[in-house]
Amino acid sequence: MIRHSPLSRALQILMGLFLLFLYGPTITILILSFQGPQGGLTFPLKDASLHWFASLFEVQRVGDFGGSLKRSLILAVLVMFVNVLIAVPAGMALRKGFRGARTLFWLTIASLIVPSILVSLGIGLLFSQTGLGTSWYTSAFGAHLTWTLPFGVLIMIGVFARLNPAYEEAAVDAGATRWQTFRHVTFPIILPNVVGVMLFGFSLSYDEMPRTVLAGGAYNTLPLEIYAMTNNVTTPVLYALGSLTTLVSFAVIATALVLMSIARRRTGGGAALSKPSEET
Amino acid sequence: MPNKDVELVSLTKRFGASTAVNAIDLQIAEASYCCLLGPSGCGKSTTLRMIAGHEDASSGDILVQGRQVTHQPPSQRGTAMMFQSYALFPHLDARDNVAFSLRMRGIGKAERNRKAQELLELVEMQDYLSRRPHELSGGQQQRVALARALVNEPSVLLLDEPLSALDPFLRIRMREELKRFQRDLGITFIHVTHSQDEALALGDQVVVMQSGEIRQSGTAREVFETPANEFVARFIGGHNILVSDRGPVSVRADHLRLAPGAAPVPAEARALTGTVGAVEYQGSRVRVTVAEDAADRRHVAELEDRAFFAAPYALGAQVQLSWMPADEHPLAAAGG
Known part of the structure; x- marks a missing residue:
């Protein structure tokens, strides 16, 4: 039995408080979204009901919930695919090294530090000034990629750094072409991480707000719609909306985790991604 | 070939x-x-x-x-x-x-x-x-x-x-x-x-x-x-680099003989004196490391276990290391 020091006990309490701080509001919203028809925005709960979930889908009462959810989901899926389609080859290129690779790497990191509202403003201005016009599927799509790509590329750099090049050499030794090597060896081995990057891309886009504000165009994405509603909706329908969108997020994460664990089981618990000691 | x-x-x-x-x-x-x-x-x-x-x-x-x-x-x-x-x-x-x-x-x-x-x-x-x-x-x-x-x-x-x-x-x-x-x-x-x-x-x-x-x-x-x-002699192991009148030579550790400090050695043998610095039992053999008196060098003699335990050497004992010229193998100076 390990004896816990007072410090570790204190840290445990701190962690508990942090988790409560993190999930407490969400849980409160979840409970209050089952408020009865007569109930208000705060406790007490007057009869549990699904009343507010039902009214979510009545367009005129709460704004365009269905439309904004659809836009956000399409956008998030698009970002998820484009993000991974760029991040994987970028990771491979940076692993191999090329002229200016370091500069590109630091520019990638730096883009995470640029205030997001400025990115949004810049992209919004660019699209409106060039006459292209801003919309959720053009300018906001680009703005989302500026947010998801650095993460995607960073993750892939880490993945490729741990990938033992001997697997690919073994494939080349066996006569595989470059494409066959990628298709039959590299990709299956990194697949769990690719799923991770997709999950990241999806969730970063799905709840992205500051970069969408000035680049989103006429139609709101879900986070913008919810933000707008907090100003003019005064019923628990807001909570029902919060509960539903949280549910979507959890469903996506759960799906991704299941896919990752399936992919990982196929490659033996990720043991493949570890470099043996260097030897000349 | x-x-x-x-x-x-x-x-x-x-x-x-x-x-x-x-x-x-x-x-x-x-x-x-x-x-x-x-x-x-x-x-x-x-x-x-x-x-x-x-x-x-x-x-x-x-x-x-x-x-x-x-x-x-x-x-x-x-x-x-x-x-x-x-x-x-x-x-x-x-x-x-x-x-x-x-x-x-x-x-x-x-x-x-x-x-x-x-x-x-x-x-x-x-x-x-x-x-x-x-x-x-x-x-x-x-x-x-x-x-x-x-x-x-x-x-x-x-x-x-x-x-x-x-x-x-x-x-x-x-x-x-x-x-x-x-x-x-x-x-x-x-x-x-x-x-x-x-x-x-x-x-x-x-x-x-x-x-x-x-x-x-x-x-x-x-x-x-x-x-x-x-270099090869050292890397391959089981050899000692010794100096004889022919220049640097290698002598296998199992060709070195060990005797108490004052014992006489055969006339044709070459010898040096030293102190036992380490004794390692390795099963069928015993490795005895000897620090040379005249120079800052250590040599290893590998003795058959029975021979060693018939007359064991303690740490710090004064000993004489000897070898036969026939067991010397001259080394080229190169390497390192």
Whole structure:
């Protein structure tokens, strides 16, 4: 039995408080979204009901919930695919090294530090000034990629750094072409991480707000719609909306985790991604 | 050497300003077991990888069975490589690992499975066809890796530290197996190792490398009994570098004799005096380290256990080390 020091006990309490701080509001919203028809925005709960979930889908009462959810989901899926389609080859290129690779790497990191509202403003201005016009599927799509790509590329750099090049050499030794090597060896081995990057891309886009504000165009994405509603909706329908969108997020994460664990089981618990000691 | 499986001519590898392999020449006889031996960073793995085609040669030539392959892709050289820690494809089972090359060449499933099964039978792994690498032990992984490397019937098999991933017991067993496969298949094995034991046990030819150069190449017995220079003598182990009137010589540790400080030594023997600095019991032998009185040097005498325990030496005892001139082997000054 390990004896816990007072410090570790204190840290445990701190962690508990942090988790409560993190999930407490969400849980409160979840409970209050089952408020009865007569109930208000705060406790007490007057009869549990699904009343507010039902009214979510009545367009005129709460704004365009269905439309904004659809836009956000399409956008998030698009970002998820484009993000991974760029991040994987970028990771491979940076692993191999090329002229200016370091500069590109630091520019990638730096883009995470640029205030997001400025990115949004810049992209919004660019699209409106060039006459292209801003919309959720053009300018906001680009703005989302500026947010998801650095993460995607960073993750892939880490993945490729741990990938033992001997697997690919073994494939080349066996006569595989470059494409066959990628298709039959590299990709299956990194697949769990690719799923991770997709999950990241999806969730970063799905709840992205500051970069969408000035680049989103006429139609709101879900986070913008919810933000707008907090100003003019005064019923628990807001909570029902919060509960539903949280549910979507959890469903996506759960799906991704299941896919990752399936992919990982196929490659033996990720043991493949570890470099043996260097030897000349 | 009448028939050579591999010939390296002035083979050089430079990485930027540093030279990893410096103009080495080497000939490896047909159907032989050749060990490239040396410390970390001596260029042995780089040499192997150049033969395999996974590293481009900066200059020089590589010939496999008389054919110039220096600029051929790895799969066109008649070589196959078994990687350090095997690099079996983790997402494929044993059969698909072995059949991988055939699949890449577009050979049909029935045909490639038949061939893979045949090879896995050869390495006695036919009962593990559908196991993934992580479900196999180190020794089993090595056998699958061997089968995978043999699938294209290479004339030269290149092994990069093949035993380093195994525990000591298994290492000796798999070592025997490698030698047996080499003999049965009648092809050349080139085996990179930093272990002297491994090289001596396996090599028909032992090539000792240091700083990108070959310090000695010969049969295992030649290298052990007549090390060419001080580096080889020290690296191969079991030798003492001593000074005689012929200059620096090596004398095998088991040819050194130990006597109490005042005892007379035979007239023709050479001797020095020293203090016992360490005694290591090693089972059938006892290693006695003696610090020389006249110089800051330590020498090791290996005594048969019975001889040692009949008249043991304590730490700090004054002793006399002696050896017969016939046991001296003169060393070239080079090396280091």
